[in-house]
Amino acid sequence: MAEASVPSTSSLSDIPRTQCGETEKYDWTETIQTHLKIAVVGDQGCGKTCFILSAKNHILPDPEEKVLSKQYPLDLEMPNKVVAKCMVVEADARDELREVRMEHYEQSDVFLLCFALDDPNSFKNITEKWVPELKECLSKRLGLLVGLKLDAKREILAERGDNLKEELKFQEYRECSAYKGINVLHVFQKAAEMAFKSELLEKK
Ligand SMILES: Nc1nc2c(ncn2[C@@H]2O[C@H](COP(=O)(O)OP(=O)(O)O)[C@@H](O)[C@H]2O)c(=O)[nH]1
Numbered sequence: 001m002a003e004a005s006v007p008s009t010s011s012l013s014d015i016p017r018t019q020c021g022e023t024e025k026y027d028w029t030e031t032i033q034t035h036l037k038i039a040v041v042g043d044q045g046c047g048k049t050c051f052i053l054s055a056k057n058h059i060l061p062d063p064e065e066k067v068l069s070k071q072y073p074l075d076l077e078m079p080n081k082v083v084a085k086c087m088v089v090e091a092d093a094r095d096e097l098r099e100v101r102m103e104h105y106e107q108s109d110v111f112l113l114c115f116a117l118d119d120p121n122s123f124k125n126i127t128e129k130w131v132p133e134l135k136e137c138l139s140k141r142l143g144l145l146v147g148l149k150l151d152a153k154r155e156i157l158a159e160r161g162d163n164l165k166e167e168l169k170f171q172e173y174r175e176c177s178a179y180k181g182i183n184v185l186h187v188f189q190k191a192a193e194m195a196f197k198s199e200l201l202e203k204k
């Protein structure tokens with residue numbers, strides 16, 4: 001896989017912030033010359049790396065590849081063939097890396113809070129670990145709740161995901177499978193769309 005081209009975590013300051021708010025207006029007819037920063041958050045093992053790689057390469061990721069806390073440039077095709085240039089960050093879930101995560105959160109425009117649909121513990125940790133950690137940032141920015149591993153034996157019903165989304169006041173709840181390539185790109189496109197539309201709304 002194209003590992004060599006992935007920037008390391010140490011180059012946080014190299015990542016351009018979203019400049020969408022600086023443009024006069026946004027419509028879906030111009031290429032977006034900006035980097036929207038999307039943070040992917042959730043328990044170790046819930047499938048974050050495969051989820052990102054699946055969106056990036058449109059292929060089945062190698063499950064043996066261990067990639068931690070990396071940043072991935074991702075060009076997303078939006079309506080009217082507009083390209084949204086995104087930087088996707090996988091937050092390393094290890095407890096001792098909280099400070100690094102906080103630095104990423106500060107710079108992120110939208111958060112994908114992920115759990116594995118076959119792992120109730122990762123679902124529980126959305127409420128018990130990740131939302132409390134993200135609290136400050138989430139009150140100001142956008143959050144999507146994402147159920148990963150849709151192809152695996154489901155332990156969390158879609159209804160529970162929907163209910164949690166309502167309870168936590170997230171904008172969306174989506175489910176996808178990196179293994180089967182189901183819905184993965186849609187989740188990122190939704191995140192980008194929400195972010196750009198909210199920038200627009202703030203300016204009104
Ligand atoms: N069934 C299934 N397993 C997955 C999927 N995505 C990842 N996995 C597996 O879940 C484990 C953890 O995946 P990984 O992406 O490294 O999780 P991370 O620690 O959150 O980055 C690996 O064994 C993957 O093969 C998926 O879409 N379906």
Ligand SMILES: [Mg+2]
Pocket residue numbers: 048049050067068069090
């Ligand atoms: Mg990972």
